[in-house]
Structures are given as structure tokens and as C-alpha cells.
Amino acid sequence: MDFTLTEEQKALQDTARKFAREVMAPVARKHDETGEQPVEVLEKAFELGFLTEGIPAEYGGSGLSRLDSIILTEELGAGCAGMTTSMMATTLGLTPVVIGGSDEQKKRFLTPLTEKRSLAAFCLTEPEAGSDPLGSTTTVKKVGNDYVINGIKRFISNGAVSELYTVFATVDKSKGAKGFCALAVPKGTPGLSAGKEEDKLGHRASNTTEVIFEDCKVSADHMLGKEGDGFKIAMATLDRTRPAVAALAVGLARAAMEAAIEYSKLRKQFGMPIGMFQAIQFMIADMGMQIEAARLLTCLSAWLIDQGLKNSLQSSYAKCFASDVAMKATTDAVQIFGGYGYTKEYPVEKYMRDAKLLQIYEGTNEIQRVVIARELLKGI
């Protein structure tokens, strides 16, 4: 087992770390407060090829392996979780085309995203369908040579600012998974609009909105795969992108730990740095070992994808574990900073607010545990 990074991976890590430190971190507080789209950051991320990391090279993207992408995402996550969510959600939004689209559809939908700064949105969740995607009520109906989509999606990352929307809808609710379809809907399609923006606890630099489909008509060649392929495409997409969520969590937890370590060396009480007290030491020790474990689990889940092996179990392990680690590490970091940590003058309260979402989105940690238990208890 070779745990060393290749030359390219080291170079990728360096460039991403610099970008996080010099471009993202300085404006993270501002965008967290205003919720304004970090256009300058996203533009630079596009120039460096980060936004197209999920598009294969033959369609004009950076075509990173999944292992490369989690190295990238960890570094970005340490810069700002919200901005990283916007970038990661773009990969999520375009992956259904990568997985379920024909070569012609990939050229039509993916290549334009490589020509100018573009975000994408994965439209699965609905007001009444979160953990239960088949509870979806968004419908798609064949009308002549077109499909007409009707319904409302909620909590969609990049909902108001995407060039490409991949949407999941059913032709026949009674058919369950067999009626579920995946469609690619470009921005500007009549009937596609963004609804209200969520005022969130964290990840506030990331635009999260309702996406509304009102008699939204697309020609039949916007269906990815056939009618009924949608559930498989959705699940495969989430398996493929779940390691990146884990990587974001690792980066966020690491940023919190690094801040806590530095503070523990500087802050003095009772005549010595607080890092000399075991209570502080034990919190930091736990951060260190949990972050390392989360990182390795994340690498494994990404590596399996690159090997063409099934990774559902490991990607659930990674996402669930890493996000729980991030929540604990960021909460402990606030504790270590004490009163100061509770104010917006220090970065750790933002880390803690950002960590919470990681346990909720991309499949709640409850669902991850259901999936894991189901796999381990197979045959029960």
C-alpha cells in the first residue's frame, strides 16, 4: 500500500492550499456575513480548473481522479466550507450527465461549462422529500417529442446561479424507483426558475434556493438514459461525490484544529500556555487522531471509485464519520478559544456553524447509518 502522494498530487495540494489561504480565507468572513456570491473566488477557481474537476478531460474538463479531487477538496474546505460547497455542488450537479449521459449529451451539456465560469445544481430534494427521495412529487410527462416537468425542489445548492440543472422527476409515482427519471435542464429554459433563498446557519457564501419547474419543457434528448434510470443515476452520483463531502469535513476539522493548536500555544492562564493543561491537550489529541482517521477513510472511498470498485459502504463510512469528526472538532475548537471563540472576531464560531450542515446534507448521517447497517446485516 503506497500512501505517498504523486508529484502531481503534491503540486495540486500546494496550489489548492495557496488558493485557500490567499484567495478564499481573506474574504470568507465577508461572504459569510452578507451571503453575497463570492464571484471573484469562483472566477479564480474556474481559471485554475477547480470548477471543472468533475468533467472528463475529453470534454474539456480538468478530469481529476476522485482521489485527486478529495486532495483538492480538503484544502478548499480548510479555506471556506461555504465556497467549497458551491464548487462541490457543481460537480454533484453535473455528475448525472457524466454517469448517465450519452457522448453527445456530454458534449452538449458539459463542454459549455468548461468555456466560462459555470456552476451546476443537483435537483433531487423537495419540501416533502429529503431522506425519502422516492417521496418526490415532481413529475415529468412525455408530450410529443418533449418532456414537461412540474414541481418544486428545495435546499438546492447553486439554485439561483447555475448554468446547468440536473433534475429528478417521476413519470409515474406508482412505479416507484422504476418511474424515476433524470433530466438535464440548461439555464434559461422557459419554466425553470429559482425561488426563495435560504437564510442559513452556515455555508452562507453558498447560494441555496428553491428551484421551481412550471410546465418546464425540454426536448426528449434532455433525458439522461431512459425513463426509469433516474434512481440508479441519482444513487450512483451520490456514491461518486460523497467522498468529496467527507474531504470537505476533513479540511474544515483541520482548520479548526490548527486554529486551536495555535491559540493553545499563545493564550496564557495561571502563568502558562493553556496547551499545557491536559483538558486542552486531550481535546487536541482527539482532533488529531480523528482527523487522520477521517482522511484515510475518505481516501479509501475515493480510491475505490478510481479502481472501478463498489464504494457505497466506504463512502457512507467516510461521509458519516468525517462530518461527525468535523462537528466535534469545531465545537471543541470554540471551547478551547473560550469566550473569544464565541465571537465573530475569531474564525472558530464559523467553523462550528459550517460543520453542522455536513451531518445533514448529501444524505443525513442517520440515513448513512441505515445504509451501513443494511449492508452489514445483509441476509437478516
Add this chain to the structure above:
Amino acid sequence: MKVLVTVKRVPDPEAKLKVDPEGKGIVTQGLKFVVNPFDEIAIEEGLKMKEKHKAEVVLVSIGKKDSTEQLRTGLAMGADRAILVLTDDGADSEVVARILTKVYEMEKPDIVLMGKQAVDDDMNQAGQLLAEYLGIPQATFASKVELSADLKSAKVTREIDGGMETLEIQLPAVITADLRLNTPRYASLPGIMKAKTKPFKEIPAAELGVQVKPKVKILKLEEPPKRKGGIKVETVQELVLKLKNEAKVL
């Protein structure tokens, strides 16, 4: 048009350095190494010339095999080729200048772009020595470089103690980069992937036929004295006395 740019592998300027137990070097275990920041600025200037004048940008580094990492960074930024002159003995400014005269003879560039100094030893000599040995013009501490339309001369604004000075120099010439010359670009993902495919030549220093053993020897390295706390004084007279007798600034 061809631009030769020097790349030195140096410890990360942001790292906390410690003098090693022998007192002649620094502890390198766990230390991160980067491209000398002034060389990065030189690379960026070369890349600007590539974009504006279709110049070929050739990188050169002198050191052990691990300098490959820094050359790849330069290639990932967009340079065309890299040369690594291998030596295990380290190099002082004299050795660097002598080796570069040989690389210059091989490549015959129109401009040699170098960082004004390396942030590890801060010698600020190699560029000047090189220009002298080659008998070509030099413009050091450049904060602005403008090439003439016929690419035969350059107007260089230099940052000097008294302010700024603008020189017009004939090419080929040596130009050393100062901080305000430009802001270096990041290596993009496509750039990083392409870097591995770009031509990379290794040349053992001994093959160049110049003196390659450094003559400068570091006798001792010391950490700067620990900062003492400030003191409060009661009167202006006391302050003046302290500034005169202790701080010796009056």
C-alpha cells in the same frame, strides 16, 4: 525569443526555522520547500513575455534531485522546458554564476531573468556576477520591464535606495526581479497535469567544465536574540536618555 529563468529551492519563508545541533545549518526534517519567491516573480515575468512576444521560457535550477519539485512548479505555471544542473555540494553565488554562464552558452537566451536574491541566504550576487562574466548588461531590482518593439532592448525601472531609476539596456541582458514586478500566477490544474510531459533535462555539474565546489563556508548560524519586553518610562528626559545611551538611536 527565449527567456532563461533561474529557480532556486528554498525553505518555505512562512515556516518556523530552527538552527540544527551543529550550529551550521537549519533543521530540515519536516520542512517544506518552495520556489524562491523572487524566482517565482521572475518566472511570472517570463510567462508574460511568452504571452506577449511568444517567448520560449526555459527554467534552470542548480542542486540535488529534489529541486525537480520546484522546476515542476514552474512548468505547471506555464514554462516550456526545465534544466536541472545536478550537484550534491551546494552552490555559492560564484558557483551559480559560473554554472549559469555554461547554461547561457548552451541556450543563448535573449534575457536571463532571476530573482534579485534567494530568501535563504539573501546574497543578492549571482545575477550581478553572471552579467559581469558574460559581459552583458544587467538591470537589478526590477519593478517594471518593457521590451522595445524590435525586442533588441529593454527599459527597466529599478527600485533603489533613493527611489526609482529607469535604465535602457541592450539585449541580451540579465534582469533580476524585485517584489513589485508582478504577482505570480498559481499553477492551474491543467498546468499541473501538463507539467509532467514537458521536456526535462538533467546535467551533472561536473560535465560543465567549471569550478563547482563552493568556496563560501558557513561557520555558524545563530538565532536572533529573543525579543525583550518593552519598558515604561516616567518622564520625557528618561526616554531621551534611554534612546541615547541604551538604544543608541540619538
